Amino acid sequence: MVSLLPTPHPKERRIIFGNISKPGYSPDIETYLAHGGYESLKKALGMKPNEIIDMVKAANLRGRGGAGFPAGAKWSFIKYDDGKPHYIVVNADESEPGTFKDRYILHQDPHQLIEGLAIAAFATNVHLSYIYIRCEFPKAAKIVWEAIKEAKAKGFLGKNILGTGFDLDIYVHQGAGAYICGEETSLLESLEGKRPYPRIKPPYFPAVLGLYMKPTIVNNVETICHVKHILAMGPEEYAKMGTPGDGGTRTMCVSGDVQRPGFYEIPCGGVTLGELINDVCGGLKPGRTLKAVIPGGSSAKVLRAGETFKMKVKGPDGQMVEKEVPLLDLVMDASTLQAAGTMVGSGGVMIMDDTRDMVWALNNLNQFYAHESCGQCTPCREGSLWMSKVTTRIIDEGARPDDAKNLKNIADNIAGRTVCAFGEACSWPTQSFLAKFPDEFEKRVK
Amino acid sequence: MSETATPVAMVNVQVDGEWKQFPKGTRLIEACMKSGKFIPHYCYHPKLSTPGNCRMCLVETGRPKMTPDRQPVLGADGRPEIAWGPKPEISCAAEVAEGMGVRTSSPLVEECRKGVMEFLLINHPLDCPICDQAGECRLQEFSVEFGKGESRFREEKVKKPKRVDIGERIVLDDERCIMCSRCIRFMQEVAHDDVLGFLNRGSHTTLSVYPGKRLDNNYSLNTVDICPVGALTSKDFRFKMRVWFLKETQTIDVSCGTGCNIVIGSRENIVYRITPRENEEVNSCWMPDSHRMNFHYLHSDERLVSPLVKGEEAPSKWTRALAGAAEKLQGRDPAKTALIASARMTNEELFLARRLASALKIENFDVLLRPQKGDGFLISDDGNPNTGGAKLLGLATGKLSEIARRVESGEITALIVLGEDAVDCGISEGALKKLEALVFAGILANKTSPHASVVLPTSAWAEKRGTMINIKGRIQRLNQAIQPPGQARDDWEVLRDLVQAVGGSNGVYSIEEVFKVMASETPALQGLTISRVGDLGLQLSLPA
Ligand SMILES: Cc1cc2nc3c(=O)[nH]c(=O)nc-3n(C[C@H](O)[C@H](O)[C@H](O)COP(=O)(O)O)c2cc1C
Ligand code: SF4
Ligand code: SF4
Ligand code: FES
Numbered sequence: 008m009v010s011l012l013p014t015p016h017p018k019e020r021r022i023i024f025g026n027i028s029k030p031g032y033s034p035d036i037e038t039y040l041a042h043g044g045y046e047s048l049k050k051a052l053g054m055k056p057n058e059i060i061d062m063v064k065a066a067n068l069r070g071r072g073g074a075g076f077p078a079g080a081k082w083s084f085i086k087y088d089d090g091k092p093h094y095i096v097v098n099a100d101e102s103e104p105g106t107f108k109d110r111y112i113l114h115q116d117p118h119q120l121i122e123g124l125a126i127a128a129f130a131t132n133v134h135l136s137y138i139y140i141r142c143e144f145p146k147a148a149k150i151v152w153e154a155i156k157e158a159k160a161k162g163f164l165g166k167n168i169l170g171t172g173f174d175l176d177i178y179v180h181q182g183a184g185a186y187i188c189g190e191e192t193s194l195l196e197s198l199e200g201k202r203p204y205p206r207i208k209p210p211y212f213p214a215v216l217g218l219y220m221k222p223t224i225v226n227n228v229e230t231i232c233h234v235k236h237i238l239a240m241g242p243e244e245y246a247k248m249g250t251p252g253d254g255g256t257r258t259m260c261v262s263g264d265v266q267r268p269g270f271y272e273i274p275c276g277g278v279t280l281g282e283l284i285n286d287v288c289g290g291l292k293p294g295r296t297l298k299a300v301i302p303g304g305s306s307a308k309v310l311r312a313g314e315t316f317k318m319k320v321k322g323p324d325g326q327m328v329e330k331e332v333p334l335l336d337l338v339m340d341a342s343t344l345q346a347a348g349t350m351v352g353s354g355g356v357m358i359m360d361d362t363r364d365m366v367w368a369l370n371n372l373n374q375f376y377a378h379e380s381c382g383q384c385t386p387c388r389e390g391s392l393w394m395s396k397v398t399t400r401i402i403d404e405g406a407r408p409d410d411a412k413n414l415k416n417i418a419d420n421i422a423g424r425t426v427c428a429f430g431e432a433c434s435w436p437t438q439s440f441l442a443k444f445p446d447e448f449e450k451r452v453k
Numbered sequence: 454m455s456e457t458a459t460p461v462a463m464v465n466v467q468v469d470g471e472w473k474q475f476p477k478g479t480r481l482i483e484a485c486m487k488s489g490k491f492i493p494h495y496c497y498h499p500k501l502s503t504p505g506n507c508r509m510c511l512v513e514t515g516r517p518k519m520t521p522d523r524q525p526v527l528g529a530d531g532r533p534e535i536a537w538g539p540k541p542e543i544s545c546a547a548e549v550a551e552g553m554g555v556r557t558s559s560p561l562v563e564e565c566r567k568g569v570m571e572f573l574l575i576n577h578p579l580d581c582p583i584c585d586q587a588g589e590c591r592l593q594e595f596s597v598e599f600g601k602g603e604s605r606f607r608e609e610k611v612k613k614p615k616r617v618d619i620g621e622r623i624v625l626d627d628e629r630c631i632m633c634s635r636c637i638r639f640m641q642e643v644a645h646d647d648v649l650g651f652l653n654r655g656s657h658t659t660l661s662v663y664p665g666k667r668l669d670n671n672y673s674l675n676t677v678d679i680c681p682v683g684a685l686t687s688k689d690f691r692f693k694m695r696v697w698f699l700k701e702t703q704t705i706d707v708s709c710g711t712g713c714n715i716v717i718g719s720r721e722n723i724v725y726r727i728t729p730r731e732n733e734e735v736n737s738c739w740m741p742d743s744h745r746m747n748f749h750y751l752h753s754d755e756r757l758v759s760p761l762v763k764g765e766e767a768p769s770k771w772t773r774a775l776a777g778a779a780e781k782l783q784g785r786d787p788a789k790t791a792l793i794a795s796a797r798m799t800n801e802e803l804f805l806a807r808r809l810a811s812a813l814k815i816e817n818f819d820v821l822l823r824p825q826k827g828d829g830f831l832i833s834d835d836g837n838p839n840t841g842g843a844k845l846l847g848l849a850t851g852k853l854s855e856i857a858r859r860v861e862s863g864e865i866t867a868l869i870v871l872g873e874d875a876v877d878c879g880i881s882e883g884a885l886k887k888l889e890a891l892v893f894a895g896i897l898a899n900k901t902s903p904h905a906s907v908v909l910p911t912s913a914w915a916e917k918r919g920t921m922i923n924i925k926g927r928i929q930r931l932n933q934a935i936q937p938p939g940q941a942r943d944d945w946e947v948l949r950d951l952v953q954a955v956g957g958s959n960g961v962y963s964i965e966e967v968f969k970v971m972a973s974e975t976p977a978l979q980g981l982t983i984s985r986v987g988d989l990g991l992q993l994s995l996p997a
Contacts, residue, residue, distance in 0.1 A: 185654065202651065207505035207546050382632065382651070382658035384506045389572035392656040396608035413605050420568030423540040424508055 065242035067254030072227030084214035100189035104305035105355030117154035142184035205427035249275030281335030303352025306432035308439035370398035376433035497545035517552030570600035586683030620668030630684035636676035702934035710835030710924035757910035758939025779954035791817035795872035796837035799919025805948035812956030841922030929990035
């Protein structure tokens with residue numbers, strides 16, 4: 008397993024990984040308590056639920072699962088006193104290529120998640136919660152179950168938590184073994200024991216018609232873990248670590264052609280892409296040059312070395328000015344990457360150097376998406392496999408003159424027309440690889 | 454009824470530039486269709502849940518532009534200005550809303566449809582020349598109307614199972630399946646027999662029955678009707694006839710008291726298939742397989758095709774047979790004569806049967822009741838289709854067992870049997886043999902017909918017109934799809950002729966006239982005509 012640097016890089020700020028990297032730290036509850044565990048929960052239980060939601064809002068915590076939705080806003084969709092059961096479901100289905108942080112957290116520090124979850128549940132009037140863990144993470148499931156048992160034994164879960172009258176039960180549910188189970192509505196279907204087909208939205212927004220058609224919050228593992236720290240640090244302090252609108256730290260999973268791939272917990276917007284590659288990750292391999300970066304998991308649009316981006320940035324006088332920003336100067340936060348036409352997504356940063364063949368790389372992604380399309384809706388079901396067949400054929404036999412044009416059109420016919428965001432996830436690579444690396448496709452034409 | 458209904462709130466929706474009003478809660482797709490804008494669709498079915506999976510019904514939508522204080526911005530025409538959405542939206546799942554706009558044929562919408570059509574066809578086997586669905590296939594229809602006409606697909610198609618025997622009456626071709634899930638949803642939501650599902654993922658998704666299960670439910674053939682393509686076909690119908698040769702006749706099922714509304718598909722006097730016809734008040738869009746398949750006897754070798762008079766040259770002529778029947782029946786002691794009619798007869802026939810009894814002064818008459826255990830859905834607890842009519846017209850007297858007993862004992866010496874087998878009514882063949890007169894009218898040879906002094910071959914339900922009253926008191930119409938075989942004649946004419954032969958003229962020359970006379974004599978039918986009954990029937994208020 009990839010692990011953390013023994014001592015944090017100066018650009019890092021370890022909150023989520025704060026304890027994990029300490030020598031001798033283990034996932035059991037005694038260790039957790041010895042490191043100040045469950046203090047945030049105690050604090051939360053003495054607060055008003057809406058005060059907690061306001062804190063999460065003020066912390067500018069964005070979802071770490073991919074879509075980057077503000078967590079506080081998501082929670083406030085739930086009407087505390089509507090008389091219906093509410094649920095929180097933790098999305099631990101982590102399977103986006105390039106993303107590998109959640110498993111590490113589950114293995115190393117499960118109580119952090121349970122504490123965050125108990126706080127979130129208290130804030131939103133939830134008494135039953137599920138942690139949906141990827142099928143291929145059986146060990147994580149075992150560890151989390153064990154942690155739940157421990158927490159229950161200590162009165163942090165179950166009936167009348169710490170004498171406050173608040174009840175919460177948490178169950179681990181092992182996933183159904185498909186990437187699509189990570190899409191939140193598909194996850195809920197799967198949790199209900201059905202085939203994990205994403206639901207149409209509208210009308211099935213989880214906050215309205217979620218698990219068992221009841222108001223439900225789905226949050227990523229890391230998102231929920233942050234909640235504990237927001238309570239511990241206070242929202243201002245927490246927010247200040249990041250940029251406006253993207254508070255706190257974000258775990259970056261760096262993979263590919265750098266000297267030191269791995270996890271880095273970095274304040275949101277705390278590094279530029281150049282700093283991340285050259286400074287934090289020790290640079291490229293000797294003699295290599297940068298070719299491409301996928302900054303937020305496999306679904307994020309690819310960026311090309313040498314590109315520049317027109318965007319509004321704060322000038323020295325505090326005024327916003329339009330500027331050409333080179334790739335390596337892109338700040339790694341939600342709004343900057345969005346302005347660059349891509350996204351921070353799940354924090355999976357994939358670095359590709361000049362030894363990489365972009366057609367091969369696209370084909371690799373296309374094969375993944377063709378294999379993982381759930382098959383429910385026409386454009387994605389048929390289009391993802393078609394794109395993958397075309398790129399495979401280009402590699403095996405060379406390209407036909409109209410392949411690039413057709414590929415782009417296939418992707419255009421998928422994106423924005425499907426049941427779930429997998430449609431975008433599977434078409435963005437093709438759209439962006441073709442836009443950014445047309446030369447590599449032209450070269451293949453026979 | 455309309456006076457008491459609570460008024461439904463109406464909302465204003467702009468459809469392709471024109472403002473229209475629809476009741477709140479209307480599906481956008483329905484609103485568009487009501488406005489004359491056809492929206493192609495595969496997975497949407499008004500009677501099933503909405504998965505929104507085919508993506509064929511994508512349209513451009515917009516919501517009213519709002520001022521910062523949430524008031525709609527009005528345009529020069531006083532109507533809300535519409536902020537068009539960045540992405541197309543499926544019209545099958547959306548509901549109309551105040552100030553909403555929809556574009557059903559913009560360039561983007563056309564692009565979307567072309568895209569979906571192309572996707573649906575790339576892995577489709579394109580075996581239309583040997584596919585039974587050809588002619589009523591949505592894939593064919595929409596690709597002509599909304600498709601590109603050419604494919605850019607150069608790769609190998611996905612291979613899937615073909616000719617899969619998934620049930621007693623159904624064959625599945627997985628390569629033709631477009632995964633709309635209609636059949637799955639029907640089995641879950643309507644038949645409550647969850648045997649269908651998808652296996653595998655992505656383009657390899659394959660419709661299948663659950664291991665160890667079969668699609669043998671008595672409603673299974675409805676999946677064939679709603680399958681928009683040729684993936685599910687009926688073993689009974691497949692390869693028998695191209696659908697474009699079929700003549701369609703709207704009529705009703707007569708296999709039980711529900712009276713499912715149906716369409717008969719026939720060609721040149723042969724019925725090839727029966728499909729349900731939508732009637733919200735009766736059968737929604739569905740019907741049981743056992744009833745749908747209950748037509749093969751129409752073409753059976755046992756059909757009676759010519760009149761017969763016992764002891765005379767066969768076949769007989771109609772004039773001779775009717776005269777022979779009258780001779781046998783006239784001048785008898787009415788107390789020693791009985792008439793058994795059938796609650797499978799139409800109202801018009803029952804009315805004339807009642808007249809026949811009157812003309813002969815017979816008081817011993819009844820119909821054979823067929824109580825049965827229904828299925829709680831469309832098979833009713835009544836095995837007869839027109840018990841309602843028999844009761845209304847006074848034919849159901851409850852005397853049948855008494856009649857049977859007196860035939861057995863020899864007290865009754867003459868019997869008229871219309872459309873039933875006297876043996877089913879508790880009369881032995883021995884007793885039938887001893888009768889002095891037995892006039893039988895019916896469509897199939899049975900245990901009664903060999904003993905009849907006169908046999909009058911009549912028409913089956915698909916061969917004639919008339920009305921029946923179902924268990925809920927709804928009067929519905931039969932229509933004629935095919936001609937009766939051989940010399941067989943329409944029942945009402947035979948009965949009229951018999952009445953005439955035994956008691957003089959009664960002057961009815963058409964079935965409309967029979968209905969008119971019947972209606973004038975029957976309070977519950979007052980003011981009705983056959984044409985007013987219409988294709989969907991009418992609810993009667995019947996005497997309790
Ligand atoms: C195809 C697909 C796969 C996804 N997989 C995951 C996943 O593995 N883990 C995750 O947290 N979110 C995943 N998401 C995002 C979830 O739908 C959802 O937005 C997220 O769990 C919300 O949590 P957050 O707001 O805390 O980020 C996926 C989304 C899509 C469209
Ligand atoms: S977009 Fe793809 S993954 Fe999402 S529902 Fe449609 S087929 Fe399934
Ligand atoms: S068999 Fe027909 S009805 Fe069933 S999913 Fe396939 S196309 Fe739809
Ligand atoms: S009809 Fe299939 S998505 Fe609307």
